[in-house]
Amino acid sequence: xxxxxxxxxxRNALTHHRDWQPAWRSPPLKxxxxxxxxxxxxxxxxxAYYLAKNxxxxxxxxxxxxxxxxxxVARNTVTIRSNYMRDESIPFxxxxxxxxxxxxxxxxxxxxxxxxxMIDVVxxxxxxxxxxxxxxxxxxxxxxxxxxxxxxxxxxxxxxxxGGTDSRLPIIAGMVHTDAAxxxxxxxxxxxxxxxxxxxxxxxxxTAVKSLLRGSDGRIAGVETNRGTVKARKVALAVSGHxxxxxxxxxxxxxxxxxxxxxFVSEPVKPLIDVVVNCPDIGVxxxxxxxxxxxxxxxxxxxxxxxxxxxxxxxxxxVAAMLELFPAFKRLKLMRQWGGSLEIAHDxxxxxxxxxxxxxxxxxxxxxxxKAIPAGGFTLAHLVAKDEAHPLTEPxxxxxxxxxxxxxxxxxxxxx
Amino acid sequence: xxxxxxxxxxxRNESEFVHGGPEKPRRPEDPAALSDTDWIDHLTVPDNPMGxxxxxxxxxxxxxxxxTITRDTxxxxxxxxxxxxxx
Numbered sequence: 080x081x082x083x084x085x086x087x088x089x090r091n092a093l094t095h096h097r098d099w100q101p102a103w104r105s106p107p108l109k110x111x112x113x114x115x116x117x118x119x120x121x122x123x124x125x126x127a128y129y130l131a132k133n134x135x136x137x138x139x140x141x142x143x144x145x146x147x148x149x150x151x152v153a154r155n156t157v158t159i160r161s162n163y164m165r166d167e168s169i170p171f172x173x174x175x176x177x178x179x180x181x182x183x184x185x186x187x188x189x190x191x192x193x194x195x196x197m198i199d200v201v202x203x204x205x206x207x208x209x210x211x212x213x214x215x216x217x218x219x220x221x222x223x224x225x226x227x228x229x230x231x232x233x234x235x236x237x238x239x240x241x242g243g244t245d246s247r248l249p250i251i252a253g254m255v256h257t258d259a260a261x262x263x264x265x266x267x268x269x270x271x272x273x274x275x276x277x278x279x280x281x282x283x284x285x286t287a288v289k290s291l292l293r294g295s296d297g298r299i300a301g302v303e304t305n306r307g308t309v310k311a312r313k314v315a316l317a318v319s320g321h322x323x324x325x326x327x328x329x330x331x332x333x334x335x336x337x338x339x340x341x342x343f344v345s346e347p348v349k350p351l352i353d354v355v356v357n358c359p360d361i362g363v364x365x366x367x368x369x370x371x372x373x374x375x376x377x378x379x380x381x382x383x384x385x386x387x388x389x390x391x392x393x394x395x396x397x398v399a400a401m402l403e404l405f406p407a408f409k410r411l412k413l414m415r416q417w418g419g420s421l422e423i424a425h426d427x428x429x430x431x432x433x434x435x436x437x438x439x440x441x442x443x444x445x446x447x448x449x450k451a452i453p454a455g456g457f458t459l460a461h462l463v464a465k466d467e468a469h470p471l472t473e474p475x476x477x478x479x480x481x482x483x484x485x486x487x488x489x490x491x492x493x494x495x
Numbered sequence: 496x497x498x499x500x501x502x503x504x505x506x507r508n509e510s511e512f513v514h515g516g517p518e519k520p521r522r523p524e525d526p527a528a529l530s531d532t533d534w535i536d537h538l539t540v541p542d543n544p545m546g547x548x549x550x551x552x553x554x555x556x557x558x559x560x561x562x563t564i565t566r567d568t569x570x571x572x573x574x575x576x577x578x579x580x581x582x
Contacts, residue, residue, distance in 0.1 A: 323543040334539040336517070337568070381514030383568045385545050392496045392510050425539040480539050481531065 080277035082187055102269060103147075103276035108283050108306055112140045114463060115302055115311035117288045117325065119143035121152035121264075121449060122442050123317035124271035124282075125456020126463065128186075131278030133457075134464035139280045140311075141272075142304060144287035148268025151319045154387070154419035155449040156342050156376040158355055158366065160197050160259040161222045164213045167474035167486045168428065169220040171454055174471055176222075176258050178453030188270030190262045191369060195354050197259035198227075198235060200404065202248040202360040210254050210359075227253040238351050241404040248360060248403075259355050261366055267452055288318075290328035291439065299438035315440040315463050320385065320420030322443040329436055334425035334480050335444055339384040340376070341393050343416035345408070347371030361400040372414065375401060380418070389418040421446055426485035431458055431472040441477075497571060503558045515551035517541050518563055545569050 081087065081100045091098055114130060116123045119141045130136045143149075159179050161172035183190045201207045214224040232253035233239060242250040272282055287305045291314065294300035301310035316322055320337045347370050357364040362378040377397025380390050394416060402409055424430055424444035429451070431442045442459045445451055458469035468476055474486055497509035523529055523537060542548060547565050554560045565574040 324545055332536060332540045333543075334541070336541050336543050382550060382566065383517065383543065383548055384571070385569045386571065390496060392508075422543075425541075481535055483535070483538070 111310035113138035118317040121452035129460035175454035186270035197355040428486035518549040
């Protein structure tokens with residue numbers, strides 16, 4: 080792997096940038112691998128990277144239907160945070176924030192990682208109680224959450240002029256989560272892909288997995304793709320939204336439903352907001368990107384959906400909610416809008432688990448899975464390599480449904 | 496936006512309705528006779544097809560009627576009882 084540094088930049092400038100190597104190879108597809116990972120998104124690529132780096136398993140192929148990093152890793156709102164509620168969840172998200180902190184150096188790839196606080200704008204007392212309870216839980220695990228007064232809140236977010244004492248839902252409190260960050264989402268996928276490639280992992284784009292294959296011994300045998308059969312000893316699915324479509328080819332049903340979550344960006348404006356603003360009571364959250372665009376996310380479309388466009392009424396609801404608190408944004412033009420199909424499990428907590436088919440692993444039910452990419456890949460790699468769950472994702476196993484031992488998480492979506 | 500047909504009010508905008516989740520399968524006659532796996536499946540595993548789902552909507556900002564429709568999860572078309580596409 081060609082390392083990136085200020086010296087390599089200078090050296091390549093002298094040769095007119097003609098000697099840069101591609102970030103990853105495009106080798107021919109073999110007909111058998113040790114491990115096949117379906118889905119070259121954040122979780123799939125991170126798992127491939129950690130499989131090679133931490134476990135020395137390099138005979139790995141990552142198969143991708145479209146292009147690398149073109150799924151939900153390109154369709155999120157890039158918020159990284161660890162303000163969760165449950166004992167089962169918080170250590171996992173603390174780990175993911177810690178991995179993100181050192182990731183640019185680890186991958187030798189500039190993720191444009193930018194640490195900024197997330198501020199919750201609280202407008203109802205039930206939410207305030209819930210969020211203060213979360214603060215006490217988070218204290219136990221070294222995650223940060225601190226209350227601030229309304230005047231301090233308005234000082235830190237000058238654009239927040241709505242929600243006054245005469246409005247329907249006046250702002251009553253604020254909470255600051257200083258561990259939050261944003262980063263460039265494409266760079267996460269590309270960085271992991273480049274890192275995995277350096278260890279010999281193969282990435283195959285335009286390779287759609289049609290079905291899973293089971294051997295006569297009941298174990299997973301491989302996958303059927305549009306480019307032929309690929310045999311594998313182990314298969315891991317990291318295909319947000321479409322996990323059930325694939326497992327059902329083996330008759331395996333999972334407690335997952337697929338939904339469409341919406342986001343959109345405004346035209347670029349001068350620096351206006353330097354934190355991630357979350358308004359859980361009205362169901363909207365936003366941050367400003369380095370380019371000056373406001374990145375805005377809302378609540379999901381309530382019915383099951385496999386679409387990647389967005390519904391007008393869901394979009395309008397999010398905009399109307401945002402204008403309650405930020406009336407000045409009325410004059411902003413919205414530039415792009417997109418949706419992603421993602422899954423939610425029966426108890427709204429992700430699933431990183433073995434399945435009833437030996438050798439088949441899934442990482443699914445990620446709702447806000449962008450922040451979970453490093454720890455999700457790290458723990459999935461552990462699971463695939465050792466065939467046992469990493470301690471951090473032990474509570475995220477499919478077994479929990481069998482014992483009705485649900486992890487009921489209130490911090491899953493920001494807008495709730 | 497969906498246009499959902501309410502039996503009393505006729506075709507109305509989705510924004511008048513509240514989503515009530517997928518239609519639950521019938522409760523087994525004798526749950527004690529089921530295996531644990533089948534019972535857990537009944538409790539927690541919904542249908543998640545790329546195609547038609549049966550789902551409930553509540554006409555909250557209208558007459559209050561609960562409506563069950565068949566909707567395609569990819570095209571969002573609402574299908575009639577006999578499976579015909581009704582745009």
